[in-house]
Amino acid sequence: MADVNRGNRPLSPHISIYRMTITMLVSIMNRITGAGMALAAILIVWWLMAAASGADYYATVNGYLTSWLGLLILVGSLWALWFHFLGGLRHLFMDFGIGYELKTVNLTGWIVLLGSFVLTALSLICII
Amino acid sequence: MSYKTDLGRVMGLGSAKEGVHEWFSGRVLSVALIPLTILFLCFVAPLIGEDHATVVAAFQNPFKAIVVILFLLIAFKHLADGLKEIIVDYVHGKAALPIALIATRLTCYFFGAAGAFAVAKIAFAG
Numbered sequence: 001m002a003d004v005n006r007g008n009r010p011l012s013p014h015i016s017i018y019r020m021t022i023t024m025l026v027s028i029m030n031r032i033t034g035a036g037m038a039l040a041a042i043l044i045v046w047w048l049m050a051a052a053s054g055a056d057y058y059a060t061v062n063g064y065l066t067s068w069l070g071l072l073i074l075v076g077s078l079w080a081l082w083f084h085f086l087g088g089l090r091h092l093f094m095d096f097g098i099g100y101e102l103k104t105v106n107l108t109g110w111i112v113l114l115g116s117f118v119l120t121a122l123s124l125i126c127i128i
Numbered sequence: 129m130s131y132k133t134d135l136g137r138v139m140g141l142g143s144a145k146e147g148v149h150e151w152f153s154g155r156v157l158s159v160a161l162i163p164l165t166i167l168f169l170c171f172v173a174p175l176i177g178e179d180h181a182t183v184v185a186a187f188q189n190p191f192k193a194i195v196v197i198l199f200l201l202i203a204f205k206h207l208a209d210g211l212k213e214i215i216v217d218y219v220h221g222k223a224a225l226p227i228a229l230i231a232t233r234l235t236c237y238f239f240g241a242a243g244a245f246a247v248a249k250i251a252f253a254g
Contacts, residue, residue, distance in 0.1 A: 034210045038236075041207060045200070045239045047176065048246035051187075055180040066177045074176065078169075085165060088158055095155060127173045 022109035029113075030087035033080035040077030043070075078123060083116035157206050161199075168199040184254050193251040197244045204240030208233045 018024070043065065050061035064070050090108050093099050099108055130137075171192045175183050187193050211232045219228045 031210075031214060034207070035214060038207055038211070041203065042239055044172070045243040045246070048243050048250075051180065051183045052246035052249040058180045058183070062177065062180075078173070081165065081169075085162075089162070092155065092158060123169060123173070 022106055022113065026087055026090070026109040026112050030084060030091070033084040033087070037077055037080050037084065040073065040080070043073065075120070075124070079116055079120040082119040082123070083112065086112040086115050086119070154206075154209055157202050157209075160202055161206060164195065164199040164202060167195045168203075171196060184250055187247050187250040188254070190251065193247050196247050200243040200247070201240050204236045204243075208236035211236070 047061050047065055050058045065074065090099070090112055093108075099105060171186065175186055187196070212229055215225070215228045215232065219225050
């Protein structure tokens with residue numbers, strides 16, 4: 001056999017060995033926020049179905065959504081929505097070949113991260 | 129010597145043979161979601177916590193009803209496509225992969241249809 005030392009060779013480094021960069025963070029967070037919003041989407045459909053079925057059931061579901069847990073999920077989802085919105089916009093520009101320079105890619109990454117909090121705060125002010 | 133262009137030389141040589149349509153229609157839906165998401169937030173977010181009559185009155189406005197129905201249908205299609213991208217990365221196996229893909233897509237389409245039905249019912253029948 002050519003390689004008698006099979007299984008005892010050094011492995012290629014996995015993600016745990018790299019320093020987290022803004023581009024890594026924004027990339028994985030875009031996935032997590034997108035998948036996570038499935039919960040909010042189902043809650044909103046439940047709320048719409050309740051509104052369609054009548055005032056009594058609507059009051060029950062509306063009560064769940066405006067409980068502290070409901071509001072925590074909804075405000076968290078609002079942030080996820082803005083993060084995914086900005087992250088998606090960044091990817092749309094990249095699909096057209098715009099914004100691949102190292103400086104730009106880091107800058108837009110920070111804009112997505114910080115902008116998501118700013119837009120969440122702004123939209124909360126508008127809603128309340 | 130061949131007179132073929134570089135593009136002509138490589139067309140059809142990939143293992144998948146297709147994919148441009150799937151990729152491009154995904155971008156089209158993403159672009160559609162930019163204005164729809166903002167309008168959806170403007171129309172629906174202030175309604176959560178309001179009483180039943182206010183919610184019914186809001187969705188009886190045809191523009192609001194149409195925008196929210198469009199948002200729900202496109203957002204759940206976008207969600208199904210996104211979950212597919214995640215599943216093909218992390219789920220393996222002859223049975224697990226197709227089951228996960230079909231189950232998530234059908235669930236997404238069910239909730240998209242349910243949401244659109246609810247808004248339409250309020251718009252037509254209160």
